[in-house]
Amino acid sequence: xxxxxxxxxxxxxxxxxRARYPxxxxxxxxxxxxxxxxxxxxxxxxxxxxLTRRVESLLHAKLGKQPYKFGDAxxxxxxxxxxxxxxxxxxxxxxVGREKTKMVLRMEPAESIIETSRLRExxxxxxxxxxxxxxxxxxxxxEAEFLPYPALIYGFAEGxxxxxxxxxxxxxxxxxxxxxxxxxxxxxxLARQFVDCLAKIHTRDHRDAGLTAFDVPQLGTTQCAEWxxxxxxxxxxEDADEEIxxxxxxxxxxxxxxxxxxxxxxxxxxxxxxxxxxxEHDARITALLDWELGLIGDRHQDxxxxxxxxxxxxxxxxxxxxxxxxIPESKFIEDYERESGLKVxxxxxxxxxxxxxxxxxxxxxGTCYRxxxxxxxxxxxxxxxxxxxxxIFLNQMMExxxxxx
Amino acid sequence: xxLRSEIKLASMIKxxxxxxxxxxxxxxxLAIQQAHLIVxxxxxxxxxxxxxxxxxxxxxxxxxxxxxxLSGLSTDDPSIGxxxxxxxxxxxxxxAVLERCAGDPAExxxxxxxxxxxxxxxxxxxxxxxxxxxxxxxxxxxxxxxREQLLxxxxxxxxxxxxxxxxxxxxxxxxxxxxxxxx
Numbered sequence: 001x002x003x004x005x006x007x008x009x010x011x012x013x014x015x016x017x018r019a020r021y022p023x024x025x026x027x028x029x030x031x032x033x034x035x036x037x038x039x040x041x042x043x044x045x046x047x048x049x050x051l052t053r054r055v056e057s058l059l060h061a062k063l064g065k066q067p068y069k070f071g072d073a074x075x076x077x078x079x080x081x082x083x084x085x086x087x088x089x090x091x092x093x094x095x096v097g098r099e100k101t102k103m104v105l106r107m108e109p110a111e112s113i114i115e116t117s118r119l120r121e122x123x124x125x126x127x128x129x130x131x132x133x134x135x136x137x138x139x140x141x142x143e144a145e146f147l148p149y150p151a152l153i154y155g156f157a158e159g160x161x162x163x164x165x166x167x168x169x170x171x172x173x174x175x176x177x178x179x180x181x182x183x184x185x186x187x188x189x190l191a192r193q194f195v196d197c198l199a200k201i202h203t204r205d206h207r208d209a210g211l212t213a214f215d216v217p218q219l220g221t222t223q224c225a226e227w228x229x230x231x232x233x234x235x236x237x238e239d240a241d242e243e244i245x246x247x248x249x250x251x252x253x254x255x256x257x258x259x260x261x262x263x264x265x266x267x268x269x270x271x272x273x274x275x276x277x278x279x280e281h282d283a284r285i286t287a288l289l290d291w292e293l294g295l296i297g298d299r300h301q302d303x304x305x306x307x308x309x310x311x312x313x314x315x316x317x318x319x320x321x322x323x324x325x326x327i328p329e330s331k332f333i334e335d336y337e338r339e340s341g342l343k344v345x346x347x348x349x350x351x352x353x354x355x356x357x358x359x360x361x362x363x364x365x366g367t368c369y370r371x372x373x374x375x376x377x378x379x380x381x382x383x384x385x386x387x388x389x390x391x392i393f394l395n396q397m398m399e400x401x402x403x404x405x
Numbered sequence: 406x407x408l409r410s411e412i413k414l415a416s417m418i419k420x421x422x423x424x425x426x427x428x429x430x431x432x433x434x435l436a437i438q439q440a441h442l443i444v445x446x447x448x449x450x451x452x453x454x455x456x457x458x459x460x461x462x463x464x465x466x467x468x469x470x471x472x473x474x475l476s477g478l479s480t481d482d483p484s485i486g487x488x489x490x491x492x493x494x495x496x497x498x499x500x501a502v503l504e505r506c507a508g509d510p511a512e513x514x515x516x517x518x519x520x521x522x523x524x525x526x527x528x529x530x531x532x533x534x535x536x537x538x539x540x541x542x543x544x545x546x547x548x549x550x551x552r553e554q555l556l557x558x559x560x561x562x563x564x565x566x567x568x569x570x571x572x573x574x575x576x577x578x579x580x581x582x583x584x585x586x587x588x
Contacts, residue, residue, distance in 0.1 A: 245521065245527075375419060398552065
């Protein structure tokens with residue numbers, strides 16, 4: 001059988017992948033769009049002036065004849081998958097009046113580490129406005145009608161993603177929120193809010209949240225888990241270069257051990273240190289970020305993600321592992337059960353730990369390679385560096401599978 | 406091993422051209438010149454890396470041919486005779502090396518990829534098949550293979566600083582020596 005050309009995929013091959021790995025409709029839409037555009041140009045730097053002009057065309061369409069003043073445009077770092085530009089807008093803000101609002105444009109490059117829907121991200125952030133700290137959301141250009149690529153515009157949230165104080169004598173790479181450490185004086189307050197927010201997210205009723213771009217998996221079945229495995233199996237087929245037999249083993253293990261969904265929850269899917277902002281002087285979480293992977297599914301997925309050893313580190317005794325660099329796992333689970341009123345099933349939690357490491361290995365080794373190889377992002381050098389994390393995820397996944405065999 | 410030199414070099418060149426060079430102060434001639442030289446040398450590596458091994462093998466072959474051509478050299482000068490004898494000895498050693506280097510690194514990499522793929526296909530077939538005994542055997546073999554390989558992959562990436570506890574990972578030199586016996 002002839003191997004597919006992954007850098008220039010045929011329509012027939014794309015169709016076969018869609019049929020083989022059914023996923024939610026909107027996710028299918030963005031993955032298909034990615035594959036249809038793959039043979040097109042890579043990412044070319046967009047001058048700030050050009051992007052500014054495009055944003056102004058969006059503002060013109062959204063604000064009509066209302067007078068406004070756009071300014072202070074500058075590039076932002078942070079976020080390994082999306083471009084971010086900060087700017088200010090002096091305008092008549094609905095419900096507020098004339099003000100100068102600090103805003104952020106969050107836009108996809110030609111391809112991302114994670115190909116996601118701006119519409120879903122927009123709906124999720126809207127759904128949690130006033131429930132947990134989220135940045136105020138203003139506009140969504142889901143199909144790149146105005147901007148070069150799909151994008152969101154939201155309000156600038158004050159705060160930082162990692163503490164200014166660093167761990168003494170540490171040489172660990174903390175790029176993209178990996179291995180962060182918090183000084184003891186911040187841990188208790190931040191950990192309490194971290195758990196509280198997660199409990200609120202998981203107990204929010206999805207039925208009145210306006211999540212029209214989401215499919216709802218059937219309760220009492222394994223459909224939720226199956227959609228998840230299909231997603232990452234499909235992405236591996238689309239992106240991977242070098243085969244990894246262990247991933248085939250993992251996919252089989254996951255399918256043989258799929259958990260039944262006992263309750264619908266809205267899932268953030270990237271809930272970890274590095275994806276929330278906080279202010280140091282009062283140890284307060286000011287915004288939960290990066291909702292792009294969110295879905296309606298199983299709460300254990302978020303719990304397993306948050307407790308990943310990649311997103312935490314050892315306490316100052318170098319013995320106790322702290323999830324997110326803040327709190328031991330047993331305390332995290334205990335507090336979560338109390339705050340949410342939801343039980344944690346250890347077997348389902350274990351399954352989602354394997355699943356999450358599976359997804360991270362696919363993302364870092366498969367997708368990071370493919371998009372850097374085709375020059376598809378604004379920071380291929382960062383994406384290439386992240387390939388080096390993949391073996392750690394694979395190793396964690398292997399050890400977790402061995403525990404469950 | 407996915408993080409090979411080709412992809413690293415390509416992403417470094419793109420970062421230099423798209424982000425770093427345009428950001429350098431236009432008055433800093435030294436920085437601009439050196440940044441362009443970095444890109445130039447990185448591009449040279451892109452050009453050289455795929456042929457480096459063959460280039461060295463080709464040179465060695467011609468050096469051996471040259472030495473062998475001189476083996477019949479007739480001379481009354483003892484110092485010339487001695488030097489030619491040394492050349493002959495070294496030529497024999499070099500010829501043995503050349504014989505051991507018959508394969509190309511690209512062939513080695515292709516064989517690795519090919520065998521990974523075939524092993525992955527067997528694993529996938531066993532996972533979706535009905536023979537649970539066969540599945541158990543294949544899983545055990547793949548886990549054993551992966552355990553050793555991942556240790557080497559992680560060791561090779563140690564300088565990146567991702568490992569939560571790098572002291573748990575042996576040095577790559579010792580891991581490679583343990584299996585191949587090569588120093």
